[in-house]
Amino acid sequence: MSKPLVALLTGAGISTDSGIPDYRGPNGVWRRDPEAEKLVTYEYYMGDPDIRRRSWQLRRKNGALTAGPNAAHRAVAELERSGAAAVRVITQNVDGLHQLAGMPARKVLELHGTVREVVCTDCSVRGSMADALARVEAGEPDPPCEVCGGILKSATVMFGEPLDPVVLSEALAIAKACSVFLAVGTSLQVQPAAGLAGVAADHGARLVIVNAEPTPYDEIADEVVREPIGTALPALLRRIGAEGEPR
Known part of the structure; x- marks a missing residue:
């Protein structure tokens, strides 16, 4: 049996515990x-x-x-290392913390580039x-x-610049192919990145949203988690590693 493909779309909220402020929160x-x-x-x-x-x-x-990676970044890398799932990260962040936590660079798509x-x-x-x-x-x-x-x-990628079409195409392919799609710490308001959540759901993925504030995609999500990301995401990923998908 092939391993499930777990995709994570991560936004500013996953890095706030590392001391990096978000952009659109209160x-x-x-x-x-x-x-x-x-x-x-x-x-x-x-x-x-x-x-x-x-x-x-x-x-x-x-x-x-x-800044250094926090518990949420490390949990993503630990799931990838465990071999329980094929893990791909699509990130709106430019901080490089997923890679510093141990995610192989080739498995991280940086939609907005790197600082x-x-x-x-x-x-x-x-x-x-x-x-x-x-x-x-x-x-x-x-x-x-x-x-x-x-x-x-x-x-x-500054305001007024287009996203890299190759990176966006790869992200779209992952969204279509994954069995679990987690949107973590993102408002899901900035297109086209936000639309990946809808694409994943349309193609049969289980959609889980982990974010402090409501998002436009909450209504189609299979699960919405409002708890702090630093504790909620590691627990969620442990369940995925043990069971193949969250319940």
């Missing part, structure tokens, strides 16, 4: 500082050097680069965010690409 980044959204909007970033300088300062303070790298908007060369931030610390307020002199940005 204390989210956008609610506290609506102007901060400009710093991650492609049009503003490319057109305004002051926005870029402020963005680099924000990256210096970004807790995602120093741990930079990319040149002209020649597309990629580099280390840590190295770019070291240049900022050394006095370059808006460090250009060292290869072509172009504008550098975080290797994340």
